[in-house]
Amino acid sequence: MSHAPSVRYITADELAKLLKSKSTKDINDVAVVDVRDDDFVGGNIxxxxxxxxxxxxxNVQDLVKRLENGELHPRGQAWLPKVVFHCALSxxxxxxxxxxxxxxxELCLTEKQREKAQQIYVLRDGFSGFQSKFRDDPELVEKFNKMYHD
Structure with a gap:
């Protein structure tokens, strides 16, 4: 009998460290899912x-399958052990x-697929908190427009 994985929080600093890691393993291990709607304009991770x-x-079932197959990962990795969700403030x-x-x-994947543990995170303080620390770092934030955030 399996159960849905727990959802934990990750800080902006922890995520930045993962994203900037020179270790191929760390950066290839994480996908960031931004669930902002119209407020997505003005910058993103x-x-x-x-x-x-x-x-x-x-669209969530499609997202699960596409992440499992690596279709949405920037480097096409076939499976991601860390998925970070955020909105404006999380x-x-x-x-x-x-x-x-x-x-x-839990519902979409086979038992064998679910055996590969996946850590699911929420970015504490969302994009607002992340951009307030890292908006000037082009390795972490792109398309930033302060008009939307200040």
Whole structure:
């Protein structure tokens, strides 16, 4: 009998360290899923995939399968042991998406696929917190426009 993996929080500093790691293993091990809707404009975490919360529930099974197959990973890795969800503040949309994803992963994947543990995270303080620390670092934030955030 299996159960949905727990969802944990990751800080902006911890995520930045993973994303900037020179270790091929670390950077290839994480996918960032940004569930902001219209508020996605004005900047994002480099290589984050935008899966808007407004359509997230309808698309979550496809997301699980595509992440499992490496289709959404910037380097095409076949499976990602860490998936980080966030919205603007990670108070509602990000945590809800992470829980929904965890539940869908449990239902969509075979028992053999689920044996590969996956850590599911929510970015504490969301993109707002991340960009306030790293907006000037092009390795971490792209397409930043302060008009949308200040």
């Amino acid at each position: 480099v290589a984050a995939m935008n899966v808007p919360s407004g359509t997230f529930h309808a 108070q509602q949309r990000g945590p809800k998406a992470a829980r929904t994803y965890a539940e869908a992963r």
